[in-house]
Amino acid sequence: MPGARIASGDRVTLRTVETEDVPFLQRAGANPELRYPLGARLRNREAIDVSEEEAGTDRFLVCLDGEDAGPGRPDPDDVRRIGAATAEGIDYRRPELGYWLIPAVHGRGYGSEAVGLVVDYLFRSYDKAAVGAGAFDHNDASRGLLESLGFVEEGRRRKFMFVDGEYRDMVQYGLLRGEWEDG
Numbered sequence: 203m204p205g206a207r208i209a210s211g212d213r214v215t216l217r218t219v220e221t222e223d224v225p226f227l228q229r230a231g232a233n234p235e236l237r238y239p240l241g242a243r244l245r246n247r248e249a250i251d252v253s254e255e256e257a258g259t260d261r262f263l264v265c266l267d268g269e270d271a272g273p274g275r276p277d278p279d280d281v282r283r284i285g286a287a288t289a290e291g292i293d294y295r296r297p298e299l300g301y302w303l304i305p306a307v308h309g310r311g312y313g314s315e316a317v318g319l320v321v322d323y324l325f326r327s328y329d330k331a332a333v334g335a336g337a338f339d340h341n342d343a344s345r346g347l348l349e350s351l352g353f354v355e356e357g358r359r360r361k362f363m364f365v366d367g368e369y370r371d372m373v374q375y376g377l378l379r380g381e382w383e384d385g
Contacts, residue, residue: 204263204281207273209319214312215271216262216319219286223263226283258293260323262286264303264316284312287320289333296376297324299335313347321351325379332378338363339371352385353377 205218219227264285265271271280285303299320303313317335324333335353337344349355353375362372 204265204278204283205275207267207271208262209323210267211315211319213266214284214315214319215265215267215281216287216316216323217265217281219261219263220275223283227286258291260289260292260297262288262316262320262323264301264312266312285316287316289320289324292324292328292330296330296332296334297328299333308343313343314350317347318351321377321382325382330379332376333382334377335375336372337375338365339373340365345373345375348375351377352381354381 204223205220208216208218210216263283264287266282266284267276268280268282270277284307285301287299287301289297289299291298299317301313301317301320303316321333324330334356335348336359337348339345339358354377355373356376357374359372359374361369363370
């Protein structure tokens with residue numbers, strides 16, 4: 203059952219990740235349509251530990267809430283999990299975003315709304331000058347999402363990771379607080 207509501211947009215809600223959400227996170231992470239473009243390693247349920255908060259990391263479950271879903275722990279029938287987002291490094295540097303949505307909802311604008319809510323949350327909650335994110339050079343959808351929200355390409359890490367049979371470049375993006383507030 204998803205946890206408490208952190209932020210709500212027009213269609214998407216960010217909720218806390220609870221232990222009961224681990225099977226969803228594990229199944230989605232095992233999906234080759236997600237794992238290969240993200241360069242994520244396959245993890246079992248024990249490797250996805252949400253019971254202990256990782257220092258400097260905020261985790262969010264991306265949900266579509268039904269009419270009856272309240273701000274607290276909603277009934278599972280009132281919430282549909284569609285993805286996850288994280289912000290890492292909050293305690294000691296600028297936060298770095300990570301995010302994914304299940305393939306069934308790709309191309310509907312949920313990703314832009316969810317990442318926008320995370321950026322809003324980070325700038326409201328932490329005194330940080332910027333937020334960063336990375337996307338593999340071949341992941342046009344993720345790069346387009348970041349650019350549509352005002353993120354600017356800051357660099358490239360060449361042959362950063364072996365993904366889906368070949369070495370891929372990681373394109374690094376950044377968004378300054380002032381750019382977000384003025385946008």
